[in-house]
Amino acid sequence: EIVLTQSPATLSLSPGERATLSCRASQSVSSLLVWYQQKPGQPPRLLIYDASNRATGIPDRFSGSGSGTDFTLTISGLEPEDCGVYYCQQRSDWPTFGGGTKLEI
Amino acid sequence: EVQLLQSGGGLAQPGGSLRLSCAASGFSFSSYAMSWVRQAPGKGLEWVSSISGSGGGTDYADSVKGRFTIFRDNSKNTLYVQMNNLGAEDTAIYYCAKTPFFDFWSGQSSYFDYWGQGAQVTVSS
16 A cells, blocks of 8 residues: 655645645655645645646646656645635545645635 | 445344445436445444446445345435344445446446545444
C-alpha cells in the first residue's frame, strides 16, 4: 500500500496570502496524484488531477505541481471560502488518501 | 449537471446488513466506472469498492472483500452496495463517486470527479 503523508496538519493564513500544502508518497506515483477539498458536512470536491490539471470549474488560484514522491498544492490569493480540509490521493496503485491538511483562514 | 443522489444507510447491528443506493443523472451512466468511498467519524477517506461501466469488473478494498458487494443497474442509472456482516469498523459516511473512465483499473486506478452527498452508516448494538 502506498502511504501518503500530508503536511502541515493545520495551516492558518489570512485572506490574500498564499497557501502551500505538501503531499509525500512512500514510493513513486509518477504524476498520478490528485487533490480534493472538503468543507464540513460536504463531500470532497475534485480540485486537481494527475498532479497539475485543474478540474472543471476550479479557479486558476489553485495549482498543483510535483512528480515522483513529492507534490504541492498552491492556493494563491486566499479567499475565506477556501477554508476546509485538503486531501491528496494517489492512483498509481489501488487508491489511497493522505490524512489531510486543515486550512484555516 | 452531474447529480448523484444517495439513499439507504442508517443503523445496523453487528453482523447485520445494509444496502446503499446512488441514483445518477446528468451523464451517460453506463459509460463510467463508479465507486464507493467512506469516511469514518473524524477521519480521512478510504476507498471501498469500484465497478466498471458495464458492471463486468469489480474491485474491493481488502477491508471489505467478501463482505461487501458492489453492483449497478444501468437501466435505472443506479449504483448499489450490499454490505453484510457489518462491524463497528464499518461505521462511516459512505459516498458514491463517479470516475472519468469506463474501467476503474487500467494499469493504474482512477480518481473521483463527482461525489454524492453521503449516507451515514452506524454499526452498533
